[in-house]
Amino acid sequence: MSLVPLFVAIPLGMAFLIPLLGRWWKTSGEVLATGGTALLAVMSIMSIGMPAVVHHMGGWEPPYGIAMVSDGLSVLLLIAINIVGFLAVMFSLKYMRIYTGLPKYYSLFMLMVAGMNGVVLSGDLFNLFVFLEVASIASYALVAFGTDADELEAGFKYLILGSVASVMILFAIGTVYAVTGSLNMADVAREISIRFGGEMSPALLLAAAMFLMGFCLKAALVPFHAWLPDAHPSAPAPISAMLSGVVIKSLGVYAMCRVFFHVFGFSPELPSSLIIANGIIAFSVLSIVVGGLLAIGQWDFKRLLAYSSIGQIGYVTLGIGVGARVLASGGVRSLAALAILGGLFHLINHAAFKSLLFLSSGAIQHATGTRDMKQLGGVREKMPVTGLSTNLAALSIAGVPPFSGFWSKLVILVATLQAGLYAIGGIAIAMAFVTLAYYVKVQREVIFGEVKGAVEKAREVPAVMYVPLVILAVVCVGFGLLYPVIGYRILEPARDALLNGAEYIKLVLG
C-alpha cells in the first residue's frame, strides 16, 4: 500500500473529524491535530531516499486518470511542509488559548496542510489547481481568524489578490487544455515537445505568461507582493510561520518550478523559454531589492520579517531562474545544476529560519504583549531560550558562516556570477549586506541591549512553545554543518528531478 495518498487523506480526515467531535470533546482539535501532523512528519522523513512513486487514483491509467506523483522535488517540499506544520501546531497549543473557536482553527489548519500536500503530490494540472484553492481558501480564513479590524482588512486584501491569481491560473489551464487536449502534466509535456518542437504557439505563450503571473502572485514576488506585508503580520504567529515558511513556497515557487521545468521545458530549441527565464530573473531581482530596502525602515517586528520574506524568496527564484536561463540558452549543464541546487537549498533553509523567526515573534508577543521594536529590548536576559534561537536564526538568514544561510546564498551568488550575469550578481551581493544590516537592527533592538519597558515583566514561555524554536534552531545549524551527511540526500534528488524533464515523462507515462 503506497504512502502517497495518505499524505492528503490523513489531514483531510482530521479536518472533518475535528468539528464533529469538537462539540462534545473540547480539546479534540489539539489532540487530533498534533497526532495527525506528527504522523505526517514521520511519514515524510521516512520517504527520504525512496524511489519515485506514481499512484493512479481510481485505478485509471494516465493519461486518462489522475496520477499522484512523488519524486525528489515533492519529497523536499513534503519534509518542509509537514515538519513546519507539526512544529506550528505544537506552538499553537499554548499560544492560541487567547482565541475562541479553537476546533475551527485546527480544522482549517489541517485543511491547509492537506491542500499543500496535495499541490506538491499532484501529477495533473487541474488537480494542482483544486488543491491550490483548498490551501489558499483555508489560509484566507486563518489570516482573518482573530477578527480584529486590522486582521479582517489584511485577510480581505489577501483574499482579493489571491482570487485574482487563481483566476489567471485557471485561465492558463483552460488554454493549455485547448491546445494540447490533455491535463496530465507528463502528457502535456510530451504533446508540446512532439507537436511544437520548434516554436511555442501564441496560445501557449499566453498560457505561460498567465501561469507566471498567477504563481508569482502566490509566491509574493514584486510587483505582485502587495498582500504579503499586511497579511503576514496580522495573522496569528503560528499561521504567519506557516504562511511565510511553507505556503508561499509550495503554492508559488514549487508550482512555478513544476509547470515551467516539466510542462513547458527549458531548452535551446524553444526560444520563448529564454523569455520566461529572463522574466523570472527580472522579478527575482526586483523582489530582492524592494524587499531588502523596505525592510530596513520597519519598526514592527513582524512587518520587518514579512518584507524580509519577499527578499529571500527573491533569492530562491533567482537561483532557479539562473538555472533555467542557463538551460534555455544551451549553457553548461553542471552550472544549471549548481544554480538550481542553490535555489532549492535556500528554499528549505528559509522554511526553517523564517518560521523560527515568526514563532519567536509570537513567543515575544505572548510574553510581553507587543511587537513594536521601539518598546522591546534585551529579550535575551529575560527569555534566554527564545533569545538564543532567534539570534541563531537571524545570523543564519543574514548569511553569516558557518550557518546554513551562508552556504545557500554563496551557491546562488557563485552560480549567478559564473553564468555571466555580473550586474545582477553585484546587486544580490549588495542586498546581502542590506539583509545583514536589518538583522543586526533586529538583534540590537530586540535581543540584545538593555531591558526596556515591556520586557520587564516577561518570563520565559512554556516548554510547549519553546521546544519548536529549539528544534528549528538545531535544523538551522545542522543544515549548515552537516550538509554532506543530511543535505545531499534531500537536495540532490530534487535537483535531478528538476533538471531531467524527460525522466518525469517516462516515470508517469511508463
Add this chain to the structure above:
Amino acid sequence: MKGMTLIVRTITDFVVGFIVVFGTYIVLYGHLTPGGGFAGGVIIACAFILLLLAHGKEVAFSKLGENTAHFLDSAGALVFLLLGWVGMSAGWFFMNTLPRGEQFSLFSSGMILPANIAIAFKVGSSLFLAFSALAIFRRRSFRAVIEEELT
C-alpha cells in the same frame, strides 16, 4: 425573525416538499442524468432556505436543527473519504469496487451512488448553515444601512 406575507407562506407550504423530492431525484440519478451530489445538494438546501426566508428562523431551525446540520456536514465528508478507502482494498484510492448491476438502472454505478448521497448531505447542510449565519448578521446591519440611507 419575521417572515414574509401570507401569499408567500402559503405557496411555500405547497412547494417545499416537491423541491426536496426533486433534489433527491437529481442526487440519486446523478450517474445517469446531469446533476449529481453537488447540484442536488444545492437544491435541497434551497428548500430549507426558502423555509427560512418565508417563515423565519424558528420554523426553519425546527425542521433542520443547527446541531443536526453541523453533524451532517462533517459526517458527509467523512463518509466520502471512507469511500475512498474502500477502493483502497482493490489497490488504488477511490477505485470503484462495488458491484455494478445492469446498465441504466439505479444501482448500476458501484460507488458513485453512495458518494453522491454523502456529498448531497454535506453541501445541503453547509449551504443552509452559511446562509443562516449570514441571515442572523443581516438583521443588525440592515437596520444601520436603512438609517444611513434615510439621513
Add this chain to the structure above:
Amino acid sequence: MMVYFLCLVLMTMGLYCLVAKKNIVKKVLGIVIMDYAVNLYIIVIGYKTGGVAPIVEPGMSEGMYARFVDPLPQALVLTSIVIGLGVLALMVSMCVRLYEKHGTFDMSAISKLRG
C-alpha cells in the same frame, strides 16, 4: 474565435470593476464576474459545431459517440463553480464583518494598513 475573445473581454470587465470601484461589495462582484468569465471560457473550449449533449442513452450506436461535445471541460467547470461558491461565501462574510467593525463599505475608509 470571436467567442474566446468575448470571454476575455468579460474577464477584463470584471478586472476593471475590481480595480475601479471603491465599495467592497462591488469588488466582490468583480471577482465573481472574472470567475464566471473563465468558467465560460473553459466550457466554450469543449464545444463542437453540430454536437449533441454527452449523455449515453439506451440503444445508442457507437457512431453517435463522435458527435458528443467534450465532457471533460464540463466536469472541470463544475468543480470550479464549487470553488467559486466557497470563495464567495468567505468574501461575503468578510464584508459583513468589516461592515460591523467600520460602519461603512467604502474601501478608502477601511484601508488603514500601508501596503
